[in-house]
Amino acid sequence: MFEPVPPSYWVALSAALFAAGAVGVLTRRSAILVFLSVELMLNAANLSLVAFANRWADAGAAVAMSGQTVVFVVLAIAAAEVAVGLGILVAIFRDRASTDVDVLSEVRS
Amino acid sequence: MIVYAGAIMVLFLFVIMLLALDGEAPAPSLTWLRPAAWGAGALALVAVLAVLARDPIGPASPAALLEVFAGSGAEGVADQLFGPMVLSFHLVGVLLLTGIVAAVGLVQRRAGQAAEARARAGRAGADAPDAPPLPGREPVEV
Numbered sequence: 001m002f003e004p005v006p007p008s009y010w011v012a013l014s015a016a017l018f019a020a021g022a023v024g025v026l027t028r029r030s031a032i033l034v035f036l037s038v039e040l041m042l043n044a045a046n047l048s049l050v051a052f053a054n055r056w057a058d059a060g061a062a063v064a065m066s067g068q069t070v071v072f073v074v075l076a077i078a079a080a081e082v083a084v085g086l087g088i089l090v091a092i093f094r095d096r097a098s099t100d101v102d103v104l105s106e107v108r109s
Numbered sequence: 110m111i112v113y114a115g116a117i118m119v120l121f122l123f124v125i126m127l128l129a130l131d132g133e134a135p136a137p138s139l140t141w142l143r144p145a146a147w148g149a150g151a152l153a154l155v156a157v158l159a160v161l162a163r164d165p166i167g168p169a170s171p172a173a174l175l176e177v178f179a180g181s182g183a184e185g186v187a188d189q190l191f192g193p194m195v196l197s198f199h200l201v202g203v204l205l206l207t208g209i210v211a212a213v214g215l216v217q218r219r220a221g222q223a224a225e226a227r228a229r230a231g232r233a234g235a236d237a238p239d240a241p242p243l244p245g246r247e248p249v250e251v
Binding site: 002003004005006007008011012015016018019020022023026027032035036039051054055056057058060061062064065066068069070072073075076077078079080081082083084086087088090091 | 122126157158171185188189
């Protein structure tokens with residue numbers, strides 16, 4: 001038998017990633033870095049979901065796998081968000097030659 | 110996993126766009142926001158770590174882990190996706206389709222405008238600049 005890693009470690013790492021993402025969203029002024037921080041937060045949530053799915057392996061395959069399946073949904077949502085977001089960002093960058101969120105605070109053409 | 114390939118592609122995109130990034134201006138308009146954000150982030154992290162230190166989450170039993178996650182686990186995920194979560198699975202499909210249409214629509218509109226601007230510049234004179242003018246900063250045609 002192997003020695004499983006306690007899920008505490010993963011949840012701690014997830015909290016660190018989420019905190020880094022939240023600080024990034026609040027302090028960074030480049031829209032690209034804001035997007036990157038949002039991705040960081042989404043993936044921190046994914047890590048938490050996987051960790052707790054692992055934790056509840058005792059409750060059976062259905063419960064354990066439901067956590068991993070939600071990760072799939074979150075991944076797809078992140079992909080859609082980034083596709084639309086980066087599309088808007090590229091369009092705005094062509095328009096204003098800047099991705100500074102302070103410059104973009106008034107979105108008028 | 111096409112979705113995951115998309116995530117990796119987004120990573121490359123981030124790196125490429127970051128390469129063209131010049132330094133951020135040092136003076137933010139909200140001077141209190143930066144320390145407040147660091148404080149809030151540190152507070153949240155410390156709170157979670159304190160809860161974990163006080164009440165650690167133990168691992169599941171190795172026997173259960175070996176039984177549940179035997180093989181790749183793809184079967185278990187598929188059972189969930191096409192069983193109780195089939196509705197959200199379809200909603201994710203709709204979401205991805207909407208995202209694709211939106212992204213293509215954004216690019217298409219931009220390409221159409223650029224071609225139109227080039228055509229207008231070609232009509233205006235022979236020495237027109239090759240680069241499409243920035244939309245929104247074009248002189249208003251009366």
